[in-house]
Every structure is written in structure tokens, then in C-alpha cells.
Amino acid sequence: MSVTTSPSVSLEMRRGEGERRKLPDTVAEEGGIVCLLEGHPHEEEMSGIYTAVLQGPRATPMLQSAQAVLSPRADDGEEGEPDVIHTPEGSPHSREVTHTPPVVTGELTHTPEHTGVTAHLPQTHKPATHDTTLTLTGETTHTQQTNTPVHPTSHTAPGPSTQEGRVREEGGGGGVEAKEDGEREKEGGMQWTERKEAPRRNLWSLRERGMNERRNEGRREWPRGGSLERTSQEGCGMGWRRGGKMWKEHSRDGEVEDGERDEARSVLEEEKRRVKETPHHHILSRVLVHSSTSSSSSSSSFNFSSPESDEVFSEGEETSSRRRIMRRCRSWRTFLTMMQWSKRRQSSWVQLAGHQGNFQLSEGGEVLKRWSETEGACLSLLMSDVLRVFVPRYYGPLSRNGNDYLRLEDLLSGLTHPVIMDCKMGVRTYLEEEIAKARMSHTLRNDMYQKMVKVDPSAPLAEEHAQGAVTKLRYMQWRDSVSSSSTLGFRIEGIMLENGTVLRDFNRTQSIGQLIDAFLTFTKSNLHILRAYQSRLQALSDVLHESEFFNTHELIGSSLLFVHDSSSKANVWMIDFGKSMPTPEGIHLQHDVAWTEGNREDGYLIGLASINRLLAKAIRRARGSGLERSDSQTLAGDREDEDEEENTQSVQYGSLNPAQ
Ligand SMILES: Nc1ncnc2c1ncn2[C@@H]1O[C@H](COP(=O)(O)OP(=O)(O)OP(=O)(O)O)[C@@H](O)[C@H]1O
Numbered sequence: 001m002s003v004t005t006s007p008s009v010s011l012e013m014r015r016g017e018g019e020r021r022k023l024p025d026t027v028a029e030e031g032g033i034v035c036l037l038e039g040h041p042h043e044e045e046m047s048g049i050y051t052a053v054l055q056g057p058r059a060t061p062m063l064q065s066a067q068a069v070l071s072p073r074a075d076d077g078e079e080g081e082p083d084v085i086h087t088p089e090g091s092p093h094s095r096e097v098t099h100t101p102p103v104v105t106g107e108l109t110h111t112p113e114h115t116g117v118t119a120h121l122p123q124t125h126k127p128a129t130h131d132t133t134l135t136l137t138g139e140t141t142h143t144q145q146t147n148t149p150v151h152p153t154s155h156t157a158p159g160p161s162t163q164e165g166r167v168r169e170e171g172g173g174g175g176v177e178a179k180e181d182g183e184r185e186k187e188g189g190m191q192w193t194e195r196k197e198a199p200r201r202n203l204w205s206l207r208e209r210g211m212n213e214r215r216n217e218g219r220r221e222w223p224r225g226g227s228l229e230r231t232s233q234e235g236c237g238m239g240w241r242r243g244g245k246m247w248k249e250h251s252r253d254g255e256v257e258d259g260e261r262d263e264a265r266s267v268l269e270e271e272k273r274r275v276k277e278t279p280h281h282h283i284l285s286r287v288l289v290h291s292s293t294s295s296s297s298s299s300s301s302f303n304f305s306s307p308e309s310d311e312v313f314s315e316g317e318e319t320s321s322r323r324r325i326m327r328r329c330r331s332w333r334t335f336l337t338m339m340q341w342s343k344r345r346q347s348s349w350v351q352l353a354g355h356q357g358n359f360q361l362s363e364g365g366e367v368l369k370r371w372s373e374t375e376g377a378c379l380s381l382l383m384s385d386v387l388r389v390f391v392p393r394y395y396g397p398l399s400r401n402g403n404d405y406l407r408l409e410d411l412l413s414g415l416t417h418p419v420i421m422d423c424k425m426g427v428r429t430y431l432e433e434e435i436a437k438a439r440m441s442h443t444l445r446n447d448m449y450q451k452m453v454k455v456d457p458s459a460p461l462a463e464e465h466a467q468g469a470v471t472k473l474r475y476m477q478w479r480d481s482v483s484s485s486s487t488l489g490f491r492i493e494g495i496m497l498e499n500g501t502v503l504r505d506f507n508r509t510q511s512i513g514q515l516i517d518a519f520l521t522f523t524k525s526n527l528h529i530l531r532a533y534q535s536r537l538q539a540l541s542d543v544l545h546e547s548e549f550f551n552t553h554e555l556i557g558s559s560l561l562f563v564h565d566s567s568s569k570a571n572v573w574m575i576d577f578g579k580s581m582p583t584p585e586g587i588h589l590q591h592d593v594a595w596t597e598g599n600r601e602d603g604y605l606i607g608l609a610s611i612n613r614l615l616a617k618a619i620r621r622a623r624g625s626g627l628e629r630s631d632s633q634t635l636a637g638d639r640e641d642e643d644e645e646e647n648t649q650s651v652q653y654g655s656l657n658p659a660q
């Protein structure tokens with residue numbers, strides 16, 4: 001069987017600001033497999049995961065992301081599965097790959113002189129009777145998410161316009177062509193259906209638009225205080241990783257034929273087994289996690305094995321180590337299968353802080369957060385509060401396979417290389433009820449003792465060392481006191497930089513100077529971004545004073561999520577209401593005064609004011625690097641202020657009152 005993909009396989013790379021590059025020297029085969037041959041001149045830059053846009057009437061939506069590195073070598077092949085690359089002499093860019101695994105035999109020939117790519121495919125693949133064009137974009141874009149119910153919006157647009165399509169959509173013009181289901185099916189005879197609702201708008205779009213509609217939709221779906229609706233008919237498979245175990249749901253949608261699915265599944269199992277035996281690698285593990293999801297799922301789970309671990313794709317990875325790891329992925333067929341099954345949309349989504357395994361990326365620009373009655377109630381109220389513009393949209397609860405979730409707007413959706421920072425707000429991160437509980441029972445936590453010792457071996461008391469454990473309250477109070485929570489009313493939980501590096505070591509980041517440095521690192525001292533944050537926080541501050549929700553709730557353990565991307569737009573979101581409680585009758589919180597047990601004050605506004613103050617200082621310092629005379633004088637003045645503040649930073653807004 002011979003299949004021709006035409007007119008070309010083009011691969012567009014978008015990394016960094018405005019950088020776009022077409023890289024035509026790639027190899028593809030039907031089904032959306034794209035690989036970059038080892039030694040390809042762009043191999044290094046191209047390493048990464050790319051989102052594929054399948055086009056053409058018979059393009060099967062089998063691939064949504066692909067690792068654009070393939071390093072099969074003759075000597076890497078397992079017995080019975082030789083992978084051979086022939087490099088025609090004198091033709092550095094042209095290679096012939098002959099693949100002869102036991103079950104699948106096939107051949108891919110790439111002729112860069114021509115625009116076409118010819119693929120001789122094994123019989124196990126479905127025949128393609130029409131031309132197929134495959135385009136990869138090396139960036140995150142939610143519009144390509146093609147879980148069964150979602151059709152790639154770029155179906156009628158060439159790959160490079162994928163981004164443009166999204167931008168048009170953001171602009172509110174609805175520029176992306178969206179055809180009705182029937183039309184699509186007629187057109188291509190495809191088995192997928194179009195999701196009529198346009199994919200989620202971008203973070204930066206005017207959020208008011210459609211908000212009421214959404215809210216009403218939310219109300220319809222789930223009356224406040226009502227019970228959870230089962231909405232598993234959404235039918236999207238999803239994987240959830242918990243304690244290293246993966247369970248799967250399988251979609252009812254059968255894009256991939258059963259035989260193929262079973263076969264691929266067994267190959268996948270084999271690969272998982274093999275990967276277990278190989279050292280963990282960020283890129284590979286991410287690919288594997290993705291490919292472990294059900295075949296027709298666009299959902300995926302992220303597993304951050306420890307707060308320090310960083311499974312985010314690291315672009316700073318050493319090339320040779322990348323190659324080494326990818327070589328371990330040596331079965332051509334397995335690799336292809338992994339790619340084919342990697343059906344989730346590509347996203348830079350990361351869970352920066354919080355409980356591991358609490359989130360899943362879902363389809364349609366949503367994330368699923370593990371259900372919490374308290375958080376659900378807060379989000380419900382917030383959707384009709386003035387604060388709603390600062391809160392991810394809440395689409396109601398969702399039950400799936402016996403698990404309940406909150407459906408939330410994915411705040412990273414549509415962003416290219418987002419840069420994010422999570423600041424936990426407030427002068428304390430535990431509820432007063434937790435103090436009462438701690439008094440009743442002295443449950444000891446070894447895990448918290450371990451975390452404590454890791455940060456400061458001298459922190460536990462002799463008794464705690466002896467028992468190798470601490471109470472949760474003790475740990476939480478210690479956490480608040482060694483970070484900037486107690487003194488400044490907020491602390492940095494984590495930062496993800498543009499290149500995917502995740503910084504989480506802020507346990508003891510407490511001084512003004514350290515925090516300003518962190519802000520400058522986070523914003524790369526970009527004045528535009530710093531100012532954008534400042535103005536967003538000012539707006540938040542104004543709205544908080546108007547908010548009924550804020551007036552009537554104690555916000556504990558809630559975060560502000562700072563997000564910007566390469567376009568220098570910046571936004572701040574209020575997230576995590578899992579411990580936000582309605583204040584008892586008769587208590588009216590001011591949010592900007594010190595906490596003493598019983599007054600329930602959370603110090604949220606103390607934190608906000610501190611961040612604002614630090615941003616102002618960071619701005620002055622960033623400006624100072626411009627070396628205008630007046631600025632450098634101000635800068636020197638600032639430094640003195642900071643030193644002074646650092647020395648006088650003993651005010652504890654959270655009055656430590658250990659219960660033990
Ligand atoms: N709506 C969202 N969109 C995108 N990312 C999100 C969203 N909500 C949360 N996150 C990511 O998940 C992380 C943890 O969120 P959150 O604080 O809500 O989780 P949690 O498990 O309740 O935390 P904690 O353990 O502190 O209570 C955030 O730092 C952020 O990176």
C-alpha cells in the first residue's frame with residue numbers, strides 16, 4: 001500500500017517572541033506521524049512536543065501532538081525489530097528510513113527536493129484514499145484540541161494560520177470557520193463531530209462577553225447547593241494518575257478501530273514496562289503520560305512526583321541526554337504508536353502548587369479540579385459577584401466514573417509559553433477550626449516532619465525529632481513563619497519561567513530583597529509586564545472592596561495566580577477557595593489587620609498591599625537599570641529602604657499561637 005501525503009508536510013516552529021520558521025525537512029506518514037530524522041539540521045531546536053493539525057478529507061484525527069525527535073538507529077533495534085536508516089551519500093537532508101519490525105513493515109521515503117512525502121505504509125494502517133496534509137505547530141494551542149467531540153478549527157485553514165485563526169477568534173470576529181456537524185461529515189466522511197460551542201476564548205479576551213450566558217449555563221446545569229449531576233455522557237476518556245497508578249476511562253467514541261486500539265494498547269503496555277526500566281526523563285515521561293490516556297481522549301493527567309520535581313519539558317535539557325533517552329525509545333513501531341495515541345492537545349499547562357493529582361487538563365479550555373464542597377460553593381457565589389472577572393470561570397460540577405470534579409476555566413489556555421507565579425495569600429494558611437481540631441487530637445505527621453527537616457534540619461523541637469513527626473498545625477504555623485506569610489501576608493509558592501523551568505524553592509523566601517529578586521526573575525525585569533501586574537492588582541484591590549463575597553468570607557490558603565506570556569500581557573487571577581469559609585454571623589472581616597485567634601482575620605489585603613509595594617520597588621529597580629540619573633538616585637534610595645525594611649521586618653501579622 002502506498003500513500004502520498006501532499007502537497008507537503010510542513011512543520012512550523014514557533015518558539016519565543018515572534019519567531020516563526022518553516023521546517024520542511026520532515027517525514028510523515030498517514031495517521032499523522034511526524035518525525036524528524038536523527039541528524040536533521042534542526043533536530044536540536046525541534047526537540048519538543050508539537051501540536052498537529054490534520055487536514056484533508058480523510059485525515060484521521062489520530063494525532064494531536066508529536067515528539068519531533070526520532071532517533072532510531074540500526075544498533076538500537078531489538079531483536080526482530082530492526083530500525084535502519086540509510087543516508088544516501090551526498091544528501092545530508094535526504095534519508096530513507098526502512099522499517100522492518102515483525103508485525104509492521106513499511107517504508108518512509110522523504111525527498112526534500114520535492115514538496116511531497118511518500119509513505120509506504122504497513123497493511124495494519126487504514127488506507128487513505130485522499131490526500132492528507134499534516135501541519136505541526138510548535139506551540140501550544142487549544143484550538144487544535146481534537147478530542148472526539150471537537151473538530152480542529154483549522155480544518156479549512158492551512159497550518160500556519162492555526163494561530164491566526166485563534167487570534168481572529170480572540171478578536172471576537174469569529175474568524176475561525178466553524179461548520180456544522182453535518183457539513184463536516186459530508187465533506188470528509190469523518191466520524192468525528194463538531195462541538196458547536198466555539199473553543200474557549202483566550203485569557204486576554206474580554207471576559208465579560210458571554211459571562212452571563214456561561215453563568216446561566218452553570219446555573220442550569222447545577223443549581224447552587226444542588227446535588228452533583230452525572231455528566232459522564234461527555235464521553236471523553238481521561239487518565240488520572242494517583243500515587244503512581246494510572247486508571248483510565250475509555251471513550252465511547254470509536255475513532256480508532258478496536259483491533260488497532262488493542263494492538264496499540266499492548267504495544268503501549270510493552271513500552272510502559274520498558275520505560276519503567278529506563279531512567280525517568282522529563283520529555284519522555286511527559287510523552288508517555290500523555291500517550292497513556294485513552295485513545296480517543298484529549299484529557300491527560302500530569303503527575304508531579306514531588307514538589308521539587310519538574311516534569312515540565314525542559315528546553316535547557318542537554319541535547320546528548322535527550323538523544324540518549326530518545327534512543328531508548330527504539331522501537332519504531334512503539335514510538336509511532338505512542339505518537340498516535342498522544343491525542344491530547346498540546347498545552348503548557350502546569351500545576352505549580354497545591355496537592356498533586358488534584359487537577360486534570362480537560363477538553364475545551366477547561367481544567368478539572370478535584371471536587372470540594374467548600375470550593376464549589378465559593379465558586380458558585382463568585383460567578384455572580386463583582387470579583388468574577390478575577391476568577392476562572394466555573395462551569396459547575398462534573399461526575400465521571402465515580403469521581404467528582406469542579407470544571408474550571410483553564411487560565412493557561414491559548415497562551416504561548418506562559419510564565420506563571422502562584423502567591424498564597426494571607427497571614428495564615430490554616431483555619432481556626434484546624435487549631436481546635438489540633439487541640440482535640442494530636443495526630444502526628446511524619447511527612448510534614450520530613451518536609452520540615454528538608455528545609456531546616458534544626459527546625460523541629462527535640463521531642464519532634466524523637467518522634468520523627470509533627471502535628472499538621474505545627475507544620476503549617478512553621479511554614480507561615482519561615483516564609484513571608486506571617487510577616488507580609490503572602491508567600492511565593494512557585495514560579496514557572498518561559499522556558500518551562502519550575503522554581504518551587506521559596507520556603508524561606510522572606511525578605512523584601514529576596515522577594516523583589518523573585519519578582520524581577522519572574523518578569524525578567526520587564527517594565528511593561530511589571531506595570532501591567534501593578535495595574536491589574538490595583539483593579540483587584542478596588543473590586544475587592546466592592547465584593548459581597550469578600551465581605552462575607554474568610555479567605556484561607558487562597559492564591560493569586562500571576563500569568564503572562566511572550567506577548568507581554570499580564571493577568572492576575574484569584575484561585576483556590578478550598579478553605580474559604582463564610583464568616584460566622586456577627587463577624588465582619590477587615591482583611592487588613594493582624595490575626596489573633598477568634599477574630600478570623602485572614603490578612604488578605606495585607607498580602608495584596610505587600611505585593612503592590614514590592615512590585616513598585618521592583619519597577620524602580622528595573623527602571624534603575626536604565627541608568628537615568630534620577631532613577632539611579634531613587635534606586636539607591638530604594639535599596640536603603642529595603643535594607644531598613646529587612647531589619648525591621650519583625651512584625652508578625654499572623655499571631656503564632658501554637659496549639660500544642
Ligand atoms: N483554573 C486554573 N487554570 C490553570 N491553572 C490552574 C487553575 N487552577 C489552578 N491551577 C494551577 O494549579 C495550581 C494549584 O491550584 P490550587 O491552589 O487551586 O490547588 P490546591 O490543590 O487546592 O492547592 P492547595 O494545596 O494549596 O490547597 C496553581 O498553582 C496553578 O498552577
Ligand SMILES: O=P(O)(O)O[C@@H]1[C@H](O)[C@H](O)[C@@H](OP(=O)(O)O)[C@H](OP(=O)(O)O)[C@H]1O
Nearest residue numbers: 307354355429448451472476479557578579
Ligand atoms: O505546601 P506544603 O509545605 O507542601 O504544605 C501543604 C500546604 O500547606 C497545604 O495548604 C496543606 O493543605 P490544606 O491547605 O488543604 O490543609 C497541606 O496539608 P495536607 O498535607 O494535610 O493536605 C500541606 O501539606
